[in-house]
Amino acid sequence: MNWLAKLMMSEGRPKADRAFDDRRRAADTLSLAELEPAHSVLELEPGKGWFTGLLLELIDSSGKLVVQQPSALDAFFGKDARRRVERTGKPHARYSSSSWEELDAQDASIDRVIWLQGPHELWFMPQPEISFGRPSKVFSEIERVLRRNGKFLLIDNLAPSGIDQASAGALHRSVPDELKALIEATGLSLSHEDRDWIIEPDDPLDVPTYDPKAHLKTRQFAQLYTK
Template sequence: MMKYIFAALLAGGLATACTTPPTTDDSTALAPVEAPATDVSVAKFSYASVFGKDDRPAADYEQYEVRKSEDVLIFTGILPGMTVLDLEAGGGTYTELFSRVVGDSGRVYMQNPPAFDAFLGDSVSQRVDGRLANVTPLRTPFDDLSAIPDGSVDVATWLLGPHELWYTPEGAEPGDLGDPDTTFAEIARVIKPGGHFVVLDHMAPVGAPATTGGETHRIDKAIIISMAEANGFTLSEESDLLANADDDGSLNVFDPAIRRKTNRFLLKFTKG
């Protein structure tokens, strides 16, 4: 079981980090980037341009088709000059893409909880150090985003991760990853009015309790919608890009019978 979790984390799917930010103390608030106004729209930006072969980990390219990463990237609406929060970024497969989209005038926060340190080894430092100058790693629980100024984030993403709020990693204490209510309040705090919160996760059976997240690594999307709305977000867009009607939601997502084929929901919320 643990080897499957490890593999998913290395791919940036379930999340964690392993290194202290090279340029900032976790406890020190970071000044927002003053990004210039841009006329670039989602329709005009060439998202395909950030998938070219370069010095990124070779494993990234193996993930893109499976994850439908270009379509997910388009759905996020991230554009040059934006400030992005990549929650539970794992080894940074999507962090890399976000970094290349926002460019020199943008910024990406690559957040991972300390409780997952053992899963990723030095993969975060290998991803960022000497490579992605616009990426700031944050090694904090989900409910502590204090390094990020109020209302400074254009888009926050949590890809294959919200269910982790009800998961306790081996060797950790319950709640080490963060308190669910405080986490959603923190996400709302850092996103600017009109900004977006994009969530992708494995669907649990309708009506399943939140604790399912710690058992099968799934969550009923109604729970996420309810928590987001309670913190000032409105569901503005939903995609069936990664839906699979043949998955009844009963199996653990790492079960070979369903792994990489789970029914996944993809939601975009707008902060009021």
């Protein structure tokens, strides 16, 4: 059994997490990001912490893990991811509830930034006074914290063709070309893209991802950027 298979089957991972591995292409995600135990990793928007659990198993004391999710998102995801990080007691892993406009890392200190099913949040305003960050500012922050040759992996829900990102954000989806333009404007370069990362033929695309027609069965795309 290779190291990746051992990681996926680790006893430290709950069975409930493993149940999502195939559907969300966990092993492929780890491979695409070229993650290593000694990396410094910043995970944005862990949600309930499914991928956080994998990162906690993978990143050892020679690396570090920062999991960052603005506290306003606790209303949607609870504090499961925070508890996962804090329960480990690992000094090289910590949780941050700061705004994504101020990423909790020093300049050029991060090897990998991982953002799964999340960039669309920058266009989602659950209430008029709540914003999760200005896209150009947040993507510039990602560029700031990455080391030279560091990588930023995003995976998000695909929007239907013919709409702009503002409209897609309301559906909790993203338009790949618009993200690419914004991210490359920071100086990062798209090094890999897969618009069929997860193929769900029954996803109607034009409904919010929480709609029963799409919930847990959205089409998703992957983009990998390099500094």
